[in-house]
Amino acid sequence: MTEQQRPVPATGRASTPFTLFAAYMGCLTLAMLAACTRQPAATAESTPPWPSPTWPLPTDPAIEQRVRELLTAMTLEEKVGQVIQGDISTVTPDDLRQYHLGSVLNGGGSAPGNDEFAEPAKWLALADAYYAASIDRSGGRIGIPVIWGTDAMHGHSNIIGTTLFPHNIGLGAAHNPELLGRIAAATAEQVRTTGIDWTFAPTLTVPQDDRWGRTYEGYSEDPAVVASYAGVFVRGLQGEPGAPDFLGPKHVISSVKHFIADGGTENGKDQGDAKISEEVLQKVHGAGYPPAIEAGVQTIMASYSSWNGVKNHGNRYLLTDVLKGRMHFGGFIVGDWNGHGQIPGCKPDNCAAAINAGLDMYMAPDSWKGLYVNLLAQAKDGTVPMARLDDAVSRILRVKLRAGLFEAGPPSKRPLAGEFTRLWSEDTRALARDAVRQSLVLLKNEDGLLPLDPHAHVLVTGDGADNIGKQNGGWTITWQGTGLTNSRFPHGTSIWEGIRSTVAAAGGTAELSSNGSFRRKPDVAIVVFGEDPYAEMLGDRKVLALPITQNAHLGILRKLQEQGIPAVSVLLSGRPLWMNRELNSSRAFIAAWLPGTEGGGVADLLFRGPAGSPSRDFTGTLSYSWPRDATGNPLNAGQPGYAPLFPLGYGLRYAKGGSVPSLPEDPGVPDSLINAGFFLEGGSPIAPWQLREEGGATLRAEPVSDGVQQIGRRFVSRGGAPVRIGLQGQQPLDAQREANGDVLLVLRLRSGGAIPGDLWMSMACGEGCAGKLTLGPQLRKLPGDQWQTVGIPLKCFQAAGADMSRITEPLAFGSDSPFDLALARVQLGTNPPTTLACP
């Protein structure tokens, strides 16, 4: 199974006849000619040597024959529908039938009946409903089976109860392609139980700037590691090309993503622009694609991002000439979530440029209906050449035929369907636990503190200790992985639970505490902390340091140090972070990444096993360089000036080395950069935001404390005059992508009495630019006198007039009537317990 780490072949340039044909087809119309000439020059002289992998599936005459027959029989409407994918939150089976849609997806957070916690049987039933609608031949319909795509990012990660593996960053640290193949195969089976055909995985990004919010979706900053995993993972999902069970009943269709250089954008900005040479594009960011193509990957997702200012979704040179031509990719290219709408001149529901550039299937989650209408007109008037549409449809049909969808019958009747216990089987849990062990990287082990003696009295603390949601990060049940209590993981184990059972089995004792206090002085403390879950742009950071909202562990570590209790730090994070203070105050330090649902895997390496048990040790090593300061130094191995704190490949074993010299504790960057995206914490504004309280004698503002520290700020108005409280800043915040992604302004607040009906809240964007909402009627329905977390969709403020691209006042509120309202925290977020509706 083990695939050699393959260097990217640097073969000479060549134009296959296919490339030339495809280029010609793409430029057929006059309109397209203009677009074609704008593409980066792809002349024979300037083309750098893209590799030329072999597509492993020879042309199959029987499949080609069926494709021809289908194409001949399909109406134009059916062809147009076939290239469109809608999201299950907006497409009913009836819509699918009526608009002939070729595919559906469940985006992050979309679920049957809009219930993210819907049990697996509901997913399977919905798959049946879409399938039945798709094959309906009444009224002369052709009846082509639908394919359903999902983000099984670390296991079948949208389904409650599923055993989830470490995110890719942890798997990268394992440096074990064979393990990856087994995880892929297990994931395919999980997906199959719910009747789903297709996963948007694996991500083959090669992140070069860890400030990017999707760093954890990448195996490594090192292209060689990504290349060594790509093929084996695709084969684990799809099976071996040529083998009888290729794309068979135990396998699913894979989509590698996001083509290309999603991890190469300037400043690590999600959906940003990769300003890099074609050589870097190919050698660094392209490294995973040749092995994936040689493994016969059936679909490739285009990246939201741009290459030197051109959006990939509209880049005919990259999609058509390079990927389908030069690299012989014989599957179909799917778009990313409304990604086509970002091409200049396009909108989510109107974008001929994308298909003309080589996109084969539009991911049009909520825009599918308008897109269908427009695309139909564009196919009729020739804006989309018929040959291009036929090519896109043929590519999709080939994938469906190879996967046997035409003969497979209803999803619930296929092998593995409904066998939900496979989602959390003993075997899968053991595999995931093993993957956790292999993913942990030991960065410090002073005086050989680890392995710990399990007979000791152990304190387990930190906000990640008993928090399976935090262990799992984003893309876990919900899109952002937020809003999940342990009860949402019925088969998961927190790190605390893993430690408790290990210690109990050995005859030791363990106690859990949220704030580092203890009933009995421990021999050792394990402090689990790190990043709260995020996905995509919500994880973008200005610098590589934990924001103030996630720093409670620092106080705990210092206190333990004062008390002479040795501490082991366990960091949960989606990227390397500046951890100098934590390294200084811990005797041992483990980078645990985002280990998934098997928290027991962490305990396995913390403690010495009982006599006679298998001897274990750390084997993981860094697949990302560890930063020396918080600036987010984007230098990576091989670049001049590379000077990380811990280099690529670093990782200790129990007996190997262990101490780290005392490190400077100044992050080297201002707090305003560390806390970007957070506006208020503990009732105090987070720099650079300032709190402006207007109301004169009518308003009384005072700190709220829990007896130890300030936790909020209370605003009491006597009424009779306008009162206005605003969080303001000079530097405008751009929250446009967040607004598109259904992010909310999330407030932790407490009302101490009736809220007046005229209480308003707003987001503002400079003089005369604001979105103001009257929220009193909704807020007054919430229980009083208790802290609660409430979210208001950014889209509500946007609809009311706020320009989300330049927010200078992320929150203001006020009333002319009496009120009593305390605020603890204000930030952008998702999945709050309570969401207010746009009034």
Ligand code: BGC
């Ligand atoms: C969807 C995600 C998607 C994101 C794109 C969200 O609303 O649920 O699946 O990736 O938007 O920004």
Ligand code: BGC
């Ligand atoms: C993400 C993709 C994902 C898609 C569907 C997008 O926003 O970028 O990685 O596959 O949503 O959820």
